[in-house]
Amino acid sequence: MAPKNKNPNGENVVPEVQQKKTQALILKSSDGEEFSISKSAAGLSVAIKNMMEDDCAGGVIPLPLVDGGTLARVITYLNKHAEDGASDEDKRKFDEEFLSGMEVDVLCDVALAGNYLDIRGLFHDVCQRIVNGMKNKSVEWVRKTFRIESDFTAEEEEQIKKEYAWAWEGVDSDAD
Amino acid sequence: MASLSSDLCYDILKRLDGATLASAACTCAAFCSISREERLWENVCCSMWPSTNRDDVKNLISSLGGFKKFYADCFPLIVNKEVPEFHWKDYYEYPQEWTEAEYYGDEDEAESISPSDFVSIVDIRYKDKTICSRVLWGIPNANGFNGWFYNCPFRVDLLAYSAINDDQADEVTVSLSDGLPPIWSMERRGKMERSGKSCAMASGLAGFLLTKKQRKLLIFPVGALLEDKDIGPENDFLLRFGSVLPAKDILPCQVVECILIMKFRVARIEDEDTHTTLKLTELSMQLGDMEGSHVNGRNSLLVLREALSCPRSKNYSEASSRANCTQKFRASSRRRR
Structure with a gap:
C-alpha cells in the first residue's frame, strides 16, 4: 500500500490549484537522481498528489523506494498520460510500446513503483503484461522467464505437481 | 520476481x-x-x-x-491432446476431510440416490459473453406418484424450471450486440448454420450434476457438438452437445449419451433483414441411448450414479470421436428404419 504522507502537524494544506499545472516539481530517486516533472503529470500518481497536497516536501519529493532508472520510466509514462493533446488511442499505443521493450526485472521494478506511487493504470498494465507472459506456459518456462528460483525440495515439487496434475495439458511447448 | x-x-x-x-x-x-x-x-x-x-x-x-x-474437477476437456485417463477416485488432495466411509460412499446410501440429489448448473457463453446462466436444484416433477418419474424419459428442463436471479431477463436472446453476425434472408440458412456452429464452439458451457449425499460432483463439460440442424419451421435450429457415459449392466446398448439441447428461434429481423435476434426456446438435458431413444428416469439415475465412480477422461478427441461413432451409428440405424 502507498504510504499516505501526513503533514507533521496534521494540518490539511489546500493545494494551489491554479498554479498546479505549469509548476514543476522535483522527484528525487533512491540513488539521488533528481527529475523535474510538471505538477499535472505528477498528480496522476495518487501518492505524489497526496504528498503535494500535504506540501511536506517543499518542492522536492524524495522517493526512497524508486531507483533512478525506474523513476525515469515512470516519468515518461506520466508525461505521456498528462499530455494535453494525447487521445486515448495515442496513450494506448504508447502504453503498448512502453511496456513491450521491458525485461522482466524492469517490469517488476515498474510494477513496484506503480504500486508504491499508486498509479493504477500503470500498475494494472504491468501486471497484465506479466500475466500474459505466463499464460499457457510450462512451470519451467515461467521459472526461467521470470527468474523464479524454485525453493521446493524434490519431494515437495513432486507433491505439488501432483496436486495440480489436471493443469498440465495444453501448455505451449517450451521451444518458442 | x-x-x-x-x-x-x-x-x-x-x-x-x-x-x-x-x-x-x-x-x-x-x-x-x-x-x-x-x-x-x-x-x-x-x-x-x-x-x-x-x-x-x-x-x-x-x-x-x-x-x-x-x-x-471442472477443468474442461482438451482438444487433440493425448492425456492419461483421469480416475475419479484419484483425488487424494483432501482425504483428511473425509472418513473412508464417506469417501467411498455408503453402499446403501448410494442405492437410494434420489432425484433431489441432483443439481444442474449451466452457463452458456457466446463469444466470451455469458448469455444464459441457470441453476436447477433437483429434478422437476420427479416426485409425481406411481413412479411416474422413473418410467418416463429422463429430461431436465432448465429453461422452464430453474430459479433465476431478479436481474436476469426471462428471455434469453443473442443479437447483433452480442456479436451475432448479420444474417441476410437470402443466405439465411447457410449463415445460420455457421453462426450456430460458432455459437457451439464459443460456448464455454458447463453442466453439472452432483449428489449431495455422496459429496461427489459429476460434471459434464460441454462435450462435443453432436448435431447442428434446422428443424421444423424455417426459423428454428437446434444444437446438441453430448458426453458419452458408460451404461454397462444397465442398458443393453452399453453406452448412453448425456445430451444438452439448445433450441433457438429467430425472434426478430430488423433493418432490412440484417439485425437478427435469436431467442433460446429450449435448454434441457436428457439421456439417450445409441439409437437416440430416451432413457427412463430409473435407468438414468443408475447411469448417472455409475458415472460418479467411473474413470473420467479429459481427452477431448476421444470424447468427440466416441460421440461421432454414436452419431454414425444413429444415422445408419435411422436409414435402416
Missing part, C-alpha cells in the same frame, strides 16, 4: 486463469502458498461460470471442498 511482496504477487496471480494459476503455484513456495487462497479460485470460477457466483451455489461448492477443488 523475488523483489515483489506477497501483496503484489497476489495482485498478479488474481489476474490469472485457472490453468496458469496452477502452473504459477508450482514455480516456488511463495506463489504456492498464495495460490492456496480460496478467493483466487473463487474468482477464477466466477469469471468462467457466472452461476458459481450465486450464494446457493457458493455454499454448495464450499461444502464440497472449495473452489480450488471444484475448478480442478
Whole structure:
C-alpha cells in the first residue's frame, strides 16, 4: 500500500490549484537522481498528489523506494498520460510500446513503483503484461522467464505437481 | 520476481486463469502458498461460470471442498491432446476431510440416490459473453406418484424450471450486440448454420450434476457438438452437445449419451433483414441411448450414479470421436428404419 504522507502537524494544506499545472516539481530517486516533472503529470500518481497536497516536501519529493532508472520510466509514462493533446488511442499505443521493450526485472521494478506511487493504470498494465507472459506456459518456462528460483525440495515439487496434475495439458511447448 | 511482496504477487496471480494459476503455484513456495487462497479460485470460477457466483451455489461448492477443488474437477476437456485417463477416485488432495466411509460412499446410501440429489448448473457463453446462466436444484416433477418419474424419459428442463436471479431477463436472446453476425434472408440458412456452429464452439458451457449425499460432483463439460440442424419451421435450429457415459449392466446398448439441447428461434429481423435476434426456446438435458431413444428416469439415475465412480477422461478427441461413432451409428440405424 502507498504510504499516505501526513503533514507533521496534521494540518490539511489546500493545494494551489491554479498554479498546479505549469509548476514543476522535483522527484528525487533512491540513488539521488533528481527529475523535474510538471505538477499535472505528477498528480496522476495518487501518492505524489497526496504528498503535494500535504506540501511536506517543499518542492522536492524524495522517493526512497524508486531507483533512478525506474523513476525515469515512470516519468515518461506520466508525461505521456498528462499530455494535453494525447487521445486515448495515442496513450494506448504508447502504453503498448512502453511496456513491450521491458525485461522482466524492469517490469517488476515498474510494477513496484506503480504500486508504491499508486498509479493504477500503470500498475494494472504491468501486471497484465506479466500475466500474459505466463499464460499457457510450462512451470519451467515461467521459472526461467521470470527468474523464479524454485525453493521446493524434490519431494515437495513432486507433491505439488501432483496436486495440480489436471493443469498440465495444453501448455505451449517450451521451444518458442 | 523475488523483489515483489506477497501483496503484489497476489495482485498478479488474481489476474490469472485457472490453468496458469496452477502452473504459477508450482514455480516456488511463495506463489504456492498464495495460490492456496480460496478467493483466487473463487474468482477464477466466477469469471468462467457466472452461476458459481450465486450464494446457493457458493455454499454448495464450499461444502464440497472449495473452489480450488471444484475448478480442478471442472477443468474442461482438451482438444487433440493425448492425456492419461483421469480416475475419479484419484483425488487424494483432501482425504483428511473425509472418513473412508464417506469417501467411498455408503453402499446403501448410494442405492437410494434420489432425484433431489441432483443439481444442474449451466452457463452458456457466446463469444466470451455469458448469455444464459441457470441453476436447477433437483429434478422437476420427479416426485409425481406411481413412479411416474422413473418410467418416463429422463429430461431436465432448465429453461422452464430453474430459479433465476431478479436481474436476469426471462428471455434469453443473442443479437447483433452480442456479436451475432448479420444474417441476410437470402443466405439465411447457410449463415445460420455457421453462426450456430460458432455459437457451439464459443460456448464455454458447463453442466453439472452432483449428489449431495455422496459429496461427489459429476460434471459434464460441454462435450462435443453432436448435431447442428434446422428443424421444423424455417426459423428454428437446434444444437446438441453430448458426453458419452458408460451404461454397462444397465442398458443393453452399453453406452448412453448425456445430451444438452439448445433450441433457438429467430425472434426478430430488423433493418432490412440484417439485425437478427435469436431467442433460446429450449435448454434441457436428457439421456439417450445409441439409437437416440430416451432413457427412463430409473435407468438414468443408475447411469448417472455409475458415472460418479467411473474413470473420467479429459481427452477431448476421444470424447468427440466416441460421440461421432454414436452419431454414425444413429444415422445408419435411422436409414435402416
